[in-house]
Amino acid sequence: MPGRPSELFDSHVHLTDERFAGETDQVVSRAREAGITSMVTVASNAGDAAEARALARRCGIHSTAGIHPHSASNWAADEMDAVRALLAQPEVVAVGETGLDFHYDNSPRAIQRESFEAHLDLARDTGLPLVVHSRAADADMIEVLHHRGSSVRGVLHCFTGGDDLFDAGLAADWFFSFGGMVTFKSFAGQAQLRRVPWDRLMLETDAPYLAPVPMRGRRNEPAFLTHTCAAVALVRGATPEETARRTTRTARAFYGLG
Secondary structure, three states, X not given: OOOOOOOXXXXXXXXXXXXXXXXXXXXXXXHHHOOEEEEEEOOOOHXXXXXXXXXXXXXXXXXXXXXXXXXXXXXXXXXXXXXXXXXXXXXXXXXXXXEEEOOOOOOOHHHHHHHHHHHHHHHHHHOOOEEEEEEOOHHHHHHHHHHHHHHOOEEEOOOOOXXXXXXXXXXXXXXXXXOHHHHOOOOOOHHHHHHOOHHHEEEOOOOOOOOOOOOOOOOOOHHHXXXXXXXXXXXXXXXXXXXXXXXXXXXXXXXXXX
């Protein structure tokens, strides 16, 4: 494992995923040993959000509440009522994960868009930040950014979009988060990664998905964020320590943690 910076913030992890069942305390402990001092466990639906909040409270971390575009087919008023209620809890620091995924199309696109709009409303009304998933939906996401981006504080998480979406995100003053894919040989976003201002750049694992090299093929976990930090530092011509310090500061500002 690369040298351990004194402080790292995993801005996006899914600790309620079944692949962590029975191990979350150990996973959080390993993360802290690796220098990950803060993390946000991100929800995929209302039931998951309730579990994430309980886990966050037990482990002394943070969580979100929202409905992933893959689950948007189940979007309904009572689900959103449950999400809204959870947003009032102190452990819950953001709305989401929401957004658009036209790669898998697990939910009809019109319903994904309707759910996304409802989450945008929640973020605007509560003043909480918005965690956004965007895959193969650049044109629609750009439209949303042009019309509604300035009304909320959002992050395009695990960013892999094209230059037009990247520019629209910058213009809307949104944040960008990068994960283990920056360590892959196939990663093509180096120029974008270099252009993100430090005060808009965050790191994430998206665990248990997308484990970084040299852990690729294994279940990802927050402790592996050190590898992503080292790769981002290399691309940006910075040290891992500076990268950790600056991205942690940005994540804390994004999530309103001081």
